[in-house]
Amino acid sequence: MEISPISVISVLFSIFFGVFGVFRGLSNYPEPFMNNAEIVIQTNKLTKHFPGVIALSDFSFALSKGEIHCLVGENGAGKSTFIKLLTGALHPDSGDMLIEGQRFSVLDPHTAQALGIQVIYQENILVNSMSVAENVFVGCEKTNRFGLVDKKATVAATQNIIDSLGIQLDPEELVENLSTADQQFVKIIKSLALNPKVLIMDEPTTMFNSKDAERVLQLVKDISGRGISVIYISHNLKEVARIADRITVLRDGQFVNCHDTAQENVDLNVIAREMVGRPVNLFYEREKSDIGEVILEVQDLKLTKTSPPLNFSLRQGEILGIAGMVGAGRTEMVRAIFGADQRAAGTLRYKGQIVNPQTPAEAIRLGFGFITEDRQKSGLVLSMNIIENTTLVAVDKFGKLLLKRRREAEAVQTFVDQFKIKTPALTQEVRFLSGGNQQKTVLAKWLYKEIDVLIVDEPTRGIDVNSKAEIYKLMAQFVKQGKSIIMISSDLVELIAMSDRVLVVRNGAITSEIAGEQMSEEYIIANAIEVN
Structure with a gap:
């Protein structure tokens, strides 16, 4: 085969620019590594089509040993497709993958796992009726010499991983009794039990409050410190900037840029602009609507016979924010109002009339809607x-x-x-x-x-910055029509930007109402966390 002089010159220029770190941005390829022995995964021009959609186009990517490489992009940018190609859930139409020196045109789930690639998805993959230890080793059970499951060895092995991570978790506790945060830790432990070389984390903190999210971020750093490579997907750009060694931006299935955090000061506005393709305001400023009369009064609502009474009101044209830590009782409160859960006591007065919706269907007929967190x-x-x-x-x-x-x-x-x-x-x-x-x-x-009253629980969880802004605008338009929103959110920036007032819930009780200049992240957190 003849090689033209032009091809030789092109290859030499590519090598030259890669070595000096300026190749990034001149082609679809991320910056190549100086030490090829440190590369764990390298992909070359991966492409995947679906009917009417190019999910991924000529995408090249590299991951080094012990690196935290973050993937960012709008929903539909190609992040999930790329992960599914790496784990064998999908097969590429073209391109190939180099995994620790072995070249593959396609992977299957078994091969990917054998190569040490583990993924932690947003969705719950745990068995609620099983213990933590049973979940960690389900499918790869520890057995004794008779081939029977060795419960003692299973619990001990799980405890060893828990201790090494420095977290508090009972390996014999049923998963259904755990908080959302602890269930996420179980998924991480389950992946680490298989001794991965690459750990892929898809929105690992999306269901967490700020305190538990911080625990996850520290855990990710500890994992990378052990030499495990991490591909970290998140829409939380602040979070990404804190932990990333490199940040790769995808848009419309294509590579846009790769930022080396050791070589540059990461500007989140630049990354957001690269994700969307135009300037974007990371912090939405809502135009306030006229606040009218009270449309809903909640009086002495009790979720159980022993729970504290809940009292608050909602006005026309108002967005009433609900803050609190995960497990504080925020969701349970609105579910009871919507008729999804039974109420032990209390009165609901809607448009001046006492109402008693016992089911969601009854609440909908009254004029209520409910966007659930899942x-x-x-x-x-x-x-x-x-x-x-x-x-x-x-x-x-x-x-x-x-x-x-x-x-x-x-x-x-x-x-x-x-x-x-x-x-x-x-x-x-x-x-x-x-x-x-x-x-x-x-x-x-x-x-x-x-509807006239919309309850929204975590309205923008797992959503990119552009879609967030569009949903905020739709919510703002809704209340400008004189309708009302009750909004639960763990995103305090979102809560402050969108709410006219914020109720803080702690241990099933409303502990404070915050409005005006008091609405700050620090003040909300101080009221949401038990200090003593």
């Missing part, structure tokens, strides 16, 4: 398309016996356009949408129902 489990029917999900609670608008499909599709198209839901077709199943577009679909469902 959009995939309780907000959407993943196997149904955008049209069906959007009209799910208002399908009776299109006929009693026979649905007027064309009118239904036209109505949904209006919301898709207004909400900027990215989809190749209205008939796309929502499980194939990005997280941000799934959340917009949930919001469209309730706004189409023409």
